[in-house]
Amino acid sequence: MPTDNRSFTVDDDVEVPVPAPGTVWTVGAVVLDEDGAAFAQKRSPHRRLFPDTWDIVGGHVEPGETLLDALAREIEEETGWRLRRVRRFLGTSTWTGDDGAGLRHEADYLVEVDGDLRDPGLEWSKHSAFGWFGPGGLERLKENRAPGEFLIHDLIARAVRDGPDRAGGM
Numbered sequence: 001m002p003t004d005n006r007s008f009t010v011d012d013d014v015e016v017p018v019p020a021p022g023t024v025w026t027v028g029a030v031v032l033d034e035d036g037a038a039f040a041q042k043r044s045p046h047r048r049l050f051p052d053t054w055d056i057v058g059g060h061v062e063p064g065e066t067l068l069d070a071l072a073r074e075i076e077e078e079t080g081w082r083l084r085r086v087r088r089f090l091g092t093s094t095w096t097g098d099d100g101a102g103l104r105h106e107a108d109y110l111v112e113v114d115g116d117l118r119d120p121g122l123e124w125s126k127h128s129a130f131g132w133f134g135p136g137g138l139e140r141l142k143e144n145r146a147p148g149e150f151l152i153h154d155l156i157a158r159a160v161r162d163g164p165d166r167a168g169g170m
Contacts, residue, residue, distance in 0.1 A: 008072060008083040015089040016067055017107050024101075027071040028058035028108040030090065030159040031081070033117050037132035038156045040141060041078070041120075044128045049097045052128075054141045054152055056108070067107050080121025081113035087164055093151060110159055135160055 010016075019025045031039040038056075045052040057078045061070040072083040090108040097104065120130055133141060133156055141153035 006068070006072070008068075008085060010068065010086040011088065013088075014086050014109070017092055017105075019061070019067070019105065024104045025061040025067065025070075026058060026104050026106045027061060027067050027074060028056045028090075028106055028155070029071055029075050029083075029111045029113075030056055030108065030156060031075075031111060031113055031117070032159065032164055033132055035132075035134065036160060036163055037134040037137075038160050039079075039117070039120070040131055040133055040152065040156060041122060041127040042129040042131075044126055047126065049101075052144045054131075054143060056152060056155065058106075058108075071109060071111070075111070075113060078120075078123055078127075079113070079115065081115035081117075083111055084114045085112040086110075087112060090155060090159060095151065108155055110164060112164075133160065 033039070040054045040056055043050055043053055043055050057075050058071070059074040059078070061067060065073070068086060071086070075081055075083050086109050088110040090110055093106050095104055095106065096102060122130055131140070138153060138157050138160070141156060142150055
């Protein structure tokens, strides 16, 4: 469904959690290319949170921001792409980072974007590489993660397996 004051659309069946007051939320975007491979970027080794690991586009929800407004902002900040469509809610996860900042809730979405998918405008001070991950290359997403810490791998694997049109959540 089109939103009233946004430049992107949201499919009718997309769930949008409402954060409880005092909770910390992040958002994540899985972008698939025309071949069904998912975009990921590698966090720089000097980052305090999850250094030198693969990540999806996303980040913290700022005070006063909705989850979907944060999603659009983070996509543009981290890649230069513009959010065109929120296709599917992939689910929420709750995690504690290795930065000591405590518990976070994350809402992840499968999205479509406008922009040159082969030339993202990465924030090179925060990311050292990017890649497209299809079914045969997903193991790389586990680099520098401890056993059992495969949130990004599992999220991307499910999005790649299910494709853009299949319903489902975490």
